[in-house]
Amino acid sequence: MNLENSNKLKERARKKIPHQTGTFSSAASSFVEGVYPVYASHATGSHFFDVDKNEFIDYLLGLGPITLGYNYQRVNDAIISQLKNGILFSLPHKIEIDTAELISDSIPYADMVKFEKSGSNAVTGAVRAARAITKNDKIAYCGSGGVWHDWQAAMVSRDAGVPSSNKELIKIFDYNDTGGLEQIFEDSKSEIACIVLEPTIYENPKKGFLQKVRAIADSNNAILIFDEIVTGFRFDLSGAQKFYDVKADMVCFGKGMGNGLPISAITGPTEFMKIFDELWVSSTNNRETLSLAGTHATISEMKEKNTIEYCWQLGKILFEGWNKISEAHNLKIKMIGHSIRMTLKCHDSNDNESLVLKSLVLQEMVKKGVFMSPGPTFLSYSHNQKDIEYTLSKFEEVCNKIKNIKEQDYSKHLEGVPPEPIWKMNIPTTKQK
Secondary structure (H helix, E strand, O other): OOOHHHHHHHHOOOOHOOHHHOOOOOOOOHEEOOOOOEEEEEEEOOOEEEOOOOOOEEEOOOOOOOOEEEOHHHHHEEEHHHHHHOOOOOOOOOHHHHHHHHHHOOOOOOOEEEEEEOHHHHHHHHHHHHHHHHHHOOEEEOOOOOOOOOOOOEEEEOOOOOOOHHHHHEEEOOOOOOHHHHHHHHHHOEEEEEEOOOOOOOOOOOOOOOHHHHHHHOOOOOOEEEOOOOOOOOEEEHHHHHHHHOOOOOEEEOOHHHHHHHHHHHHEOOOHHHHHHHHOOOHHHHHOOHHHHHHHHHHHHHHOOHHHHHHHHHHHHHHHHHHHHHHHHOOOOEEEEEEEEEEEEOOOOOOOHHHHHHHHHHHHHHOEEOOOOOOOOOOOOOOOOOHHHHHHHHHHHHHHHHHOOOHHHHHHHOOOOOOOOOOOOOOOOOOOO
């Protein structure tokens, strides 16, 4: 696979852009560097092309936001139509109300909606609201670490520039561990403003976990915030509250709600959302109309065509087909998680996770035109049966190759540098004493 233009651009970027690009997870070092393409050129449907004219079926989808597909006609038309009337004005535009009403009609308990431009901004805004409501400062957190403002970045290794005192304000607990959450409240009586929780990452809640979290929040007068930046408008049109039958106080959305547009939202009952009348949580571009128009079109398309159910069904074929092939070749190269949000786990013969094996699988797949990441695997409404069949056939070929390689020789077959972890957790999780 020719990567000449990608590599030239990478060298230019290194001289001008820290870490090569504005998003760590899309930089060359996040993949098998030297084998993966580095720069995209254009995309349509479920495929993208790099600057060397290589074509790929994409299962990362812009790190998750592309829920309908690239270059999606209805979304494009909405953006172009609004563009002709203006992008930003000195006054609010009606499309802000229209889109807020559409979201309120879709999401349970979402009496009001506040728009932001990123998932980090939305969750941080909700945390600030919770602190203002409760008059407390500390946060109990459980998630994949996708919020990068100071209150949360204090817990990860890329914490330079974050006041060290912030570490005292965030307490971590594990998913499905209500004991750890209870211990946090025991250790910090009447100090916790909110519980910030991703309703799921790759695990399902066990033994009523989410309902127990709800009860713990209630008994401690804490605000329950769902971080649905990834799950929102992907698992269910009405979000995790409906999907898991549990009520949050505030819910934050992003990524897939705009099919790639820079937009996010904080939602909740009026009694909580009215606090934003008093807070300085504001930005010039929060009301930018192209993203609002495109988001309105995206959610409307999801409603009318039941796109999420389609993705669940297609994802199931990929998920089950992949694992069946892996088992047939006696390889521990399996997808785990949900058929709408899965991830690849590779283990050696001693059942230890193997980054070198995962890197080898990803390397061989991308060489065959299948773009997957070391992290999540997503599907869009534009993926089709042909995409899945091609992907599974190429995975079969990869398994046939790998099963003939001795485990100790995996690294010899790597043609590039394995992906680097972007961060690691600095704060240990709380466990029940």
